[in-house]
Amino acid sequence: MPRQARLDAPGTLHHVIVRGIEQRDIVRDDRDRLDFVSRMGTVATNTSTAIFAWALMTNHAHFLVRSGSLGLSTFMRRFLSGYASGHNKRHKRHGHLFQNRYKSIVCEEDAYFMELVRYIHLNPLRANSVESLARLDRYRWCGHAVLMGRIRNEWQDRDYVLNWFGAKEGEARRAYREFVKMGIAQGRRPDLTGGGLIRSQGGWLSVKSMRRLGVREQSDERILGSGEFVEKLIEQADRTRREQFSAQERLKRAASLVEALCERESISLEALRSGSRRKDVSRVRCQLARDLIEQCGLPLSEAGRHLGISTSGIAKILSRSEPT
Numbered sequence: 001m002p003r004q005a006r007l008d009a010p011g012t013l014h015h016v017i018v019r020g021i022e023q024r025d026i027v028r029d030d031r032d033r034l035d036f037v038s039r040m041g042t043v044a045t046n047t048s049t050a051i052f053a054w055a056l057m058t059n060h061a062h063f064l065v066r067s068g069s070l071g072l073s074t075f076m077r078r079f080l081s082g083y084a085s086g087h088n089k090r091h092k093r094h095g096h097l098f099q100n101r102y103k104s105i106v107c108e109e110d111a112y113f114m115e116l117v118r119y120i121h122l123n124p125l126r127a128n129s130v131e132s133l134a135r136l137d138r139y140r141w142c143g144h145a146v147l148m149g150r151i152r153n154e155w156q157d158r159d160y161v162l163n164w165f166g167a168k169e170g171e172a173r174r175a176y177r178e179f180v181k182m183g184i185a186q187g188r189r190p191d192l193t194g195g196g197l198i199r200s201q202g203g204w205l206s207v208k209s210m211r212r213l214g215v216r217e218q219s220d221e222r223i224l225g226s227g228e229f230v231e232k233l234i235e236q237a238d239r240t241r242r243e244q245f246s247a248q249e250r251l252k253r254a255a256s257l258v259e260a261l262c263e264r265e266s267i268s269l270e271a272l273r274s275g276s277r278r279k280d281v282s283r284v285r286c287q288l289a290r291d292l293i294e295q296c297g298l299p300l301s302e303a304g305r306h307l308g309i310s311t312s313g314i315a316k317i318l319s320r321s322e323p324t
Contacts, residue, residue: 008073008104012072014066014105016063016102016105017102017105018076018099018102019060019102020059020060025058032087041153041155043082045155050157050160052065052113052117052156053161054143056141072104076102118180121136121143122183124136124141124142126188133181137177149173162176250296257291257292258272262284273307273308285307289318290317
């Protein structure tokens with residue numbers, strides 16, 4: 001079955017999981033761990049990516065993030081490629097460090113935010129990397145210690161998380177820790193590690209109950225949320241793809257139009273975009289400015305880029321061509 005496209009709109013909440021290729025280690029010692037965490041923080045700051053929860057394990061890592069204006073893919077590409085390059089150089093190894101495709105699950109915030117923070121921060125305890133919650137409170141390689149105020153990471157959005165648990169910091173921190181403590185007995189949570197109907201509805205028993213009652217819910221493996229949330233997100237993604245496709249078609253049509261008229265008038269693209277004031281070049285440029293706006297529907301700025309002139313230059317051409 002072909003892979004589905006990622007849902008990567010800026011401002012989206014993602015649970016991200018990265019794994020070492022063939023289940024190999026992605027960190028070997030504390031120097032690797034420090035490099036991994038510091039790179040994550042630096043790239044998050046540079047891409048305006050909000051990090052709410054994270055846990056670095058030996059052969060994989062979890063993050064709960066809200067993508068910035070550049071999207072999740074830009075953050076992950078810069079972060080993982082930078083770390084892998086440094087790791088390979090330090091350990092004198094070659095080839096891929098991570099599985100080629102990290103897992104990203106779009107999450108419904110109101111329903112799952114607190115649960116995901118707890119689930120991610122309990123990873124070291126579940127894996128026996130630490131032996132108790134008290135040790136987890138001070139564990140350097142997990143965002144829990146930051147929320148508890150034992151470690152400072154300026155790039156981790158500590159305040160946003162604690163505000164879910166109380167208005168005052170001390171009260172919020174105590175409520176958060178108690179919430180985490182209550183989750184220890186839950187063990188692994190397959191309902192939180194992916195989308196799809198079984199996970200989104202809290203397990204197979206819930207799904208069977210829905211089927212007996214004739215309840216139909218939309219689901220998607222890329223999404224953790226209710227049927228209504230899934231439906232809304234898919235509709236939004238489809239609309240975005242249609243708009244992107246339409247924009248690409250306009251640009252392709254515009255490029256063809258420019259090339260065809262230049263070829264017919266024996267004018268090179270270099271001359272057209274050089275700002276030349278030769279009469280034949282100016283005439284073709286004026287004609288193309290009108291055609292790019294009227295026939296291709298380009299905004300003035302995009303038409304200007306095709307012709308090598310400013311937005312105001314396009315506006316002047318159009319004003320001269322208007323009937324008086």
